[in-house]
Amino acid sequence: MPRLALAALAFATTAAFAADPPQFSLTIEGHKFTPDRIEVPAGQKVKFVIENRDDTAEEFDSGDLRTEKVIPPKTKGTVYIGPLKPGEYKFIGEFHAQTAHGVVVAK
Amino acid sequence: MLGTALIVFREVLEASLIVGIVGAATRGIAGRGRWIAIGLALGIVGSLVVAASAGAIAGLAEGMGQELFNASILGLAVVMLAWHNIWMSVHGRELAADAEKVGGAIRDGTKALSVLAVVVLIAVLREGSETVLFLYGIAISGESSPASMAIGGLVGLAGGISVGWLLFAGLLRIPLKWFFSATSVLVLLLAAGLASQAARLLIQANVIPSFASPVWDTSSIVSNSSLAGKALQGLVGYDAQPAAMQVAFFVTVAAVIVAGMYWARRRSHSSP
Numbered sequence: 001m002p003r004l005a006l007a008a009l010a011f012a013t014t015a016a017f018a019a020d021p022p023q024f025s026l027t028i029e030g031h032k033f034t035p036d037r038i039e040v041p042a043g044q045k046v047k048f049v050i051e052n053r054d055d056t057a058e059e060f061d062s063g064d065l066r067t068e069k070v071i072p073p074k075t076k077g078t079v080y081i082g083p084l085k086p087g088e089y090k091f092i093g094e095f096h097a098q099t100a101h102g103v104v105v106a107k
Numbered sequence: 108m109l110g111t112a113l114i115v116f117r118e119v120l121e122a123s124l125i126v127g128i129v130g131a132a133t134r135g136i137a138g139r140g141r142w143i144a145i146g147l148a149l150g151i152v153g154s155l156v157v158a159a160s161a162g163a164i165a166g167l168a169e170g171m172g173q174e175l176f177n178a179s180i181l182g183l184a185v186v187m188l189a190w191h192n193i194w195m196s197v198h199g200r201e202l203a204a205d206a207e208k209v210g211g212a213i214r215d216g217t218k219a220l221s222v223l224a225v226v227v228l229i230a231v232l233r234e235g236s237e238t239v240l241f242l243y244g245i246a247i248s249g250e251s252s253p254a255s256m257a258i259g260g261l262v263g264l265a266g267g268i269s270v271g272w273l274l275f276a277g278l279l280r281i282p283l284k285w286f287f288s289a290t291s292v293l294v295l296l297l298a299a300g301l302a303s304q305a306a307r308l309l310i311q312a313n314v315i316p317s318f319a320s321p322v323w324d325t326s327s328i329v330s331n332s333s334l335a336g337k338a339l340q341g342l343v344g345y346d347a348q349p350a351a352m353q354v355a356f357f358v359t360v361a362a363v364i365v366a367g368m369y370w371a372r373r374r375s376h377s378s379p
Contacts, residue, residue, distance in 0.1 A: 045313070056244030057161065059237065063332025066348060067311055070173060070240060072162040078170045080313040083320055094114065095241045 021045040021080065028071070028093060028100065029053045036102035042086040051076045058100065062091035065104065082106070108251065111259030112266070114241055117334070118234040119267025121341030122150075125230040127274035128297060128342075129223045132191065132290040134279070135202040136216030146224035150231025157232060158239035174312035177233060181305040184229040187222045188298035189364045192291050194219050196368035197375045199287035270338070291368075293342075299361040300344020306356040307346065318355075321348030 022041065026048060027034045040046045052058050052071040060069045060079065071077035084106035093100025126143065133139040157164065164172045195202075198219075245256050281289050309315045326347035329336045339345030346353060 045317075047313075056248050057240040058244075059241070063330055063336065063347075064326070066307060066331060066346065069311070070161060070165070070237060072165050072240075075162060075165060076170070077165060077173075079311055081311075083317070085321075095244050097110065097114075 021047050023047045023049060026050045026102075027053060028058050031058070031093060031096035031099045033091075033093065033100055033102040037105065038102070039105045039107060040082070040084065042106040043083050045080055045082045046084075048079050048081060049076055050079070057095060059094040060091065061094035062089060062104075064089035065091060067091070068094075108255040108259040108262075111242070111245065111251070111256055112263040115238055115260050115263025116266045117263075117337055118238040118241075119264055120270055120334075120338060122230040122234045123267045123271025124274055124338065124341045125271075125297065126227050127271035127278070128290065128293050129227055130275045131278035132195070132294055133216070133220060133223055134286070134290075136220055138217070139220055142220035142224040143227055146227030147231055149224075150228040150235060153228060153232040154235025154239050157236035158243065161236065161240060168312075171312040171314070174308045175314070178305040178308040178312075178314075180229045180233065181301045181308070184226050185298045185302045185305070185360055187226050188294050188301070189360070189367065191219055191222055191226075192294050192298070192364050193367040193371045195287060195291055195294075196372050199291065203283050203287055295361060295364050296343040298364060299357045300340070300342065302360040303344040303346065303349065303353040303357040304340070306353045307350070310350055310352060315352060317350035318352050320350035320352075322351050322354055324348050 021044060024038055024040060024046060026038070028050065031054060038048075048060075050060055050069075050071055052073055052075060055073050057070055057072050060067065060071060060077065062068075065081050065084075067079050067081060069077050069079050081104070084104070086106050089104040089106065091102055091104060126147070129146075130139070130143060133143070161173075164176055166172060168175050198216075242256065242260060245251060246253070251259075278286075278290065278293075306315065310317045310320075324347060329339065329345070329347060331337075331340070331345075331347045336345060336347060344353075344357060
C-alpha cells in the first residue's frame, strides 16, 4: 500500500509537471520585442517561445523573472517562467537594452 | 561606449569575484599563480569556442541545450569546490603553519590547484561566452565604432577585475589564524550558491519542478538586477525570489560539504 501511494504520488507530480504549460510567442526584430506587453495567468508556469529574427544574438534577461537566456541569431529560444504572483515583471534584451524591453503582466 | 563598459563589467564581475576567492583560498600552495593563469587562459579560449557554437548548443536537447550545458558546468564547479574544501579541512592548518615561514609553500598541492583551475575556467567560460556574443553583435551591427567598443570593453574588463582584486587583497588581510576558516566558509557559500543557480537553470528548462516559488521576496531590499544583487549572486548565489528547489539545492550542498569536512578531519586524526 505505501508503495502504491508512492507510485500514485510520483505519477501525480510527474503529470502536473510534464503537462505543457500555456505558451506565449515573442519576436525580436530590429532589436525590439513584439509584443512588448504580455499578459499571463498568475500562479502557474508559462512557456515563452522567443524568436530572434535579427542577425545578432540577443539575451532575454529579467531580474524580475529570474531568467537569462541567450538566443542566437535567426533561432527560437524557449524559457519556462513562473509560477508568478500577480504583478508586473520587466524584461530586456540585454545586448540591446536601449531598444529591447518589455513587460510581463501576471493576472 | 558606456553601455558596452557596463555590460562587460557586469559579466566580468561574477567571474572576477570567484577568481578572487580562489586566489585567496590557494594561499601558500606552490605554483598557484601558474594554475590560475591556466584556468583563465582556457576559460577565455573556451568562451570563444562556446560563443562560436552557441547556435549548435542552443539547439541541443530540444532547445534546452544552453540551460543543460550551463547547469552541468556549474555542477562540475560545485564538485570541485566541495573537494577543495574537504581537502583543506585536513591541510589548512599545515598551510597556515607553512605560510608563516617566509616564502613557505607546501609542495603537495598540485591536485588542489588543478581542481581550482577548473573552477576558474568555468567561471570565465560562463560569463565570457556571453560577453563574446554581445561584443560580436555590436561589432557586426556597426552600432558603434570599433574604437569606442574596444575602449568600453576594456574599461568594463578593468572595472570587473579591480573588484575581484579588491576582494582578494581584502581577504589576504585576514590574520592567518582565521584565514583558512574564512576562505573555507566563502568557498562553501560559493559552492552552495552555484548549486542554487544550477537549480534555477534546470527550473527554467522545465527539467525539475520549482515547488513553492518564490519562498521569499527581498527584491525591494536588493533586487536581482542591481549591481549589489549581481555581486551577491556571484558570491553566495543570492536570489531575491528563490524557488524552494533552489533553497533545497543550496542547503543540501552546504550540508554535504560540512559533513565531508568533518569526516575527512576525523579520518586524518585516527590514522596519523
